[in-house]
Amino acid sequence: MSRESNFIAALRALAPHPAARGLADDCAVLDVGGETLVMTHDMMVEGVHWLPDQDPADVAWKIVATNLSDLAAKGAEPIGVLLGYMLGADDARFVEGLAEALTAFDVPLLGGDTVSGSGGGQAVGLTALGRATCRPVPSRSGARPGDIVWITGPIGAAMLGFEALRDGDATADTTAFRRPVPRLAEGRALAPLASAMMDISDGLLLDATRLAQASEVTLALESAQVLVPASLPPARRMEAMTWGDDYELLAILPAGVQPPCPAHRIGMVTPSGKFPLLVDGAPPAGRIGYEHGNVPS
Amino acid sequence: MSRESNFIAALRALAPHPAARGLADDCAVLDVGGETLVMTHDMMVEGVHWLPDQDPADVAWKIVATNLSDLAAKGAEPIGVLLGYMLGADDARFVEGLAEALTAFDVPLLGGDTVSGSGGGQAVGLTALGRATCRPVPSRSGARPGDIVWITGPIGAAMLGFEALRDGDATADTTAFRRPVPRLAEGRALAPLASAMMDISDGLLLDATRLAQASEVTLALESAQVLVPASLPPARRMEAMTWGDDYELLAILPAGVQPPCPAHRIGMVTPSGKFPLLVDGAPPAGRIGYEHGNVPS
Numbered sequence: 001m002s003r004e005s006n007f008i009a010a011l012r013a014l015a016p017h018p019a020a021r022g023l024a025d026d027c028a029v030l031d032v033g034g035e036t037l038v039m040t041h042d043m044m045v046e047g048v049h050w051l052p053d054q055d056p057a058d059v060a061w062k063i064v065a066t067n068l069s070d071l072a073a074k075g076a077e078p079i080g081v082l083l084g085y086m087l088g089a090d091d092a093r094f095v096e097g098l099a100e101a102l103t104a105f106d107v108p109l110l111g112g113d114t115v116s117g118s119g120g121g122q123a124v125g126l127t128a129l130g131r132a133t134c135r136p137v138p139s140r141s142g143a144r145p146g147d148i149v150w151i152t153g154p155i156g157a158a159m160l161g162f163e164a165l166r167d168g169d170a171t172a173d174t175t176a177f178r179r180p181v182p183r184l185a186e187g188r189a190l191a192p193l194a195s196a197m198m199d200i201s202d203g204l205l206l207d208a209t210r211l212a213q214a215s216e217v218t219l220a221l222e223s224a225q226v227l228v229p230a231s232l233p234p235a236r237r238m239e240a241m242t243w244g245d246d247y248e249l250l251a252i253l254p255a256g257v258q259p260p261c262p263a264h265r266i267g268m269v270t271p272s273g274k275f276p277l278l279v280d281g282a283p284p285a286g287r288i289g290y291e292h293g294n295v296p297s
Numbered sequence: 298m299s300r301e302s303n304f305i306a307a308l309r310a311l312a313p314h315p316a317a318r319g320l321a322d323d324c325a326v327l328d329v330g331g332e333t334l335v336m337t338h339d340m341m342v343e344g345v346h347w348l349p350d351q352d353p354a355d356v357a358w359k360i361v362a363t364n365l366s367d368l369a370a371k372g373a374e375p376i377g378v379l380l381g382y383m384l385g386a387d388d389a390r391f392v393e394g395l396a397e398a399l400t401a402f403d404v405p406l407l408g409g410d411t412v413s414g415s416g417g418g419q420a421v422g423l424t425a426l427g428r429a430t431c432r433p434v435p436s437r438s439g440a441r442p443g444d445i446v447w448i449t450g451p452i453g454a455a456m457l458g459f460e461a462l463r464d465g466d467a468t469a470d471t472t473a474f475r476r477p478v479p480r481l482a483e484g485r486a487l488a489p490l491a492s493a494m495m496d497i498s499d500g501l502l503l504d505a506t507r508l509a510q511a512s513e514v515t516l517a518l519e520s521a522q523v524l525v526p527a528s529l530p531p532a533r534r535m536e537a538m539t540w541g542d543d544y545e546l547l548a549i550l551p552a553g554v555q556p557p558c559p560a561h562r563i564g565m566v567t568p569s570g571k572f573p574l575l576v577d578g579a580p581p582a583g584r585i586g587y588e589h590g591n592v593p594s
Contacts, residue, residue: 003384004411010392017377017405028379028407032428033330041408041424043381047415080314082325084340084381084422087300095307108314110325111338113422114301118344120417125381125410127338127424131329 021139024214026070026198027130029137036132037079040070046088046121051166056090057097058178059124064101066201067128068182069247073199074137075191076130078105078184083112084125094124105182134192143196143215143252149267150259152186153248154227155204156240172231180247187249189261196252202244205277206289211250212269212276220278221267241279244290318436321511323367323495324427326434333429335373339364343385343418348463353387354394355475356421361398363498364425365479366544370496371434372488373427375402375481380409381422391421402479431489440493440512440549446564447556449483450545451524452501453537469528477544483558484546490557493549499541502574503586508547509566509573517575518564538576541587 008023015023019030027040042063046052050059064081071078081102088094102109110129117123161177163169183199190197196215200207204226212219228240252269253259275283305320312320316327324337339360343349347356361378368375378399385391399406407426414420458474460466480496487494493512497504501523509516525537549566550556572580 003388004413007382007384007388007392007411010389011380011395011406011409014392014396014399015406015408017407019377020405020407023406023408028377030376030407030426032334032376033332035330037329037334039379039408039424039426041379041381041410041422043383043410043412043420043422045383045412045415045420048413079327079329080316080325082336082338082424083308084338085304086340086342086420087304091300091304092307095304095311098308099311102311108317109308109312109320110314110317110327111312111320111336112308113338113340114304115340115342115420116301116345118342118418121415123340123342123383123412123420125338125340125422127336127379129327129336 025139026073029074036135036137038071038074038076038130038132038137039127040067041125041127042067043123043125045123054165056088056094057100060094060097061101061179063124063126064098064105065180065182065247067126068105068107068184069199069201071128071130072182072184072187073197073249075133075187077133077188078107079129079131080108080110082110082127085112085114086117086122086124087114088122105184133188138191138194138197140196140198140211140214143211143217143269145217145269145271146255147195147252147269148255148265149219149221149269150251150253150263151248151266152183152261152263154229155246155248156228156232156243158245159240159243160229160231177245180245182247183249186261190249190251190259193253193257194251195254198250200246200248200250203289204241205279205284206242207250209277209288216272218270218273218276218278219267220270223280225264225266227264242288322436323370326371326429333432333434335368335371335427335429335434336424337364337367338422338424340420340422342420351462353385353391354397357391357394358398358476360421360423361395361402362477362479362544364423365402365404365481366496366498368425368427369479369481369484370494370546372430372484374430374485375404376426376428377405377407379407379424382409382411383414383419383421384411385419402481430485435488435491435494437493437495437508437511440508440514440566442514442566442568443552444492444549444566445552445562446516446518446566447548447550447560448545448563449480449558449560451526452543452545453525453529453540455542456537456540457526457528474542477542479544480546486558487546487548487556490550490554491548492551495547497543497545497547500539500586502538502576502581504547506574506585513569515567515570515573515575516564517567520577522561522563524561539585
């Protein structure tokens with residue numbers, strides 16, 4: 001087990017409340033009054049989740065987008081966010097990006113904290129709070145044999161964007177890596193129909209494996225059905241499927257149910273077999289994703 | 298203005314929602330489904346908020362305690378916390394301290410995120426969610442001339458504890474700095490009676506100034522009425538009043554109202570004068586607190 005896995009296993013003992021969903025879901029889901037709240041917290045670190053010379057406005061956008069993507073995976077409507085901010089090189093640019101993201105996704109800042117750094121890499125955290133729009137709120141654990149696996153968009157654009165940014169390639173489009181868009185409307189449309197749902201943050205193959213394990217089924221994907229950017233070299237299709245940061249939704253729908261939003265079918269759910277995930281009939285070899293979203297290098 | 302003040306002023310424009318309380322309160326306060334939610338997020342950084350060789354269990358305890366102290370200042374009852382954790386030197390000790398704090402304050406872990414560091418100081422963040430026990434939920438802005446200023450306990454023990462820890466003095470009691478206790482019961486008892494309330498995290502004089510400014514009044518404190526530890530040299534009384542980390546509650550009650558919990562009277566509220574804060578009749582000179590909770594050195 002990795003260091004992170006050990007740590008999370010130890011935390012799980014502190015999270016017996018049903019709202020915590022065993023720390024095995026994208027969000028906490030809590031009934032309060034007559035509403036169901038959906039809450040998530042993501043943290044990002046300079047040199048781990050973003051390149052040290054990246055525009056702070058992109059960092060701000062991404063910490064908002066990644067948290068809202070977790071809400072999208074629950075079909076939740078954002079209520080507001082709280083920011084934990086370590087002062088950095090260009091705080092004004094961070095605020096500009098934050099304003100752009102909050103405006104784009106129509107969500108207010110509700111509070112937070114500002115701290116000094118200690119000379120190391122900058123760290124920022126964000127908590128997003130949302131309201132469930134359907135109940136039960138989809139989890140990772142409801143997929144059943146016979147269900148169909150859908151995805152809301154292509155995979156691989158973030159990887160290509162990261163590489164262009166890292167290599168200083170000004171001709172390439174880096175938007176997918178810098179400015180991901182949470183699939184909020186898609187999540188709300190899919191949530192009432194989905195047997196299970198999650199967002200793809202750490203790599204399609206790793207996240208599909210997690211969903212399969214939570215549901216105690218096998219997901220059988222067909223790699224040729226996964227959409228990739230036209231600029232992706234065909235030999236890199238499998239690599240793109242192990243790269244994170246695309247923030248599309250992975251939705252499991254019962255057979256015969258058509259998604260009410262753009263999505264394409266990439267596989268089906270089978271009874272739990274020897275492996276939680278099959279790609280073109282075989283378990284994927286090698287690393288299948290990012291254990292805690294590290295920027296690869 | 299400090300860097301932090303500039304940053305917060307810029308953030309304020311992004312927080313027009315009434316739940317944000319103009320980013321000028323301890324918590325966001327949000328009506329949801331017939332309940333009133335109270336939310337806060339605090340961040341702590343190695344070398345800034347804790348000594349690099351401090352026990353990670355103390356760090357875990359303190360990030361829980363400081364957030365719950367913000368809930369206490371609103372009279373809220375904790376519902377749960379979300380943790381943002383950067384892997385550090387001894388993650389198992391952190392989990393032990395976290396378990397102790399969550400058990401002591403009877404609050405569950407609901408979720409969060411774990412990330413790798415980039416080689417600099419460790420950073421941790423925590424979001425606490427609570428339920429208001431009375432409405433309106435007290436803010437910093439309700440103090441009126443004629444009200445009385447109360448505090449729930451002594452000031453200065455955290456300063457002495459920090460110094461002993463820094464100097465490796467094994468004979469001194471460092472508990473107040475390492476393991477503060479949020480005044481949750483006191484906060485719930487005071488909230489229905491208080492004109493205004495906040496917790497003292499950045500120094501009594503700075504926090505009293507903030508409350509006075511939010512309320513547009515002057516707070517007139519009598520330094521002799523402020524309780525200090527017996528071991529505090531008399532010459533350091535004023536210094537103790539500018540040191541943070543004690544996490545007592547500063548409560549403003551109408552004249553004639555007795556606090557329903559242990560508290561002592563340290564001053565009164567007067568109409569807004571030339572200065573927001575008077576100590577023994579004069580504005581305090583020099584630095585009056587910590588702008589963002591730095592461990593002083």
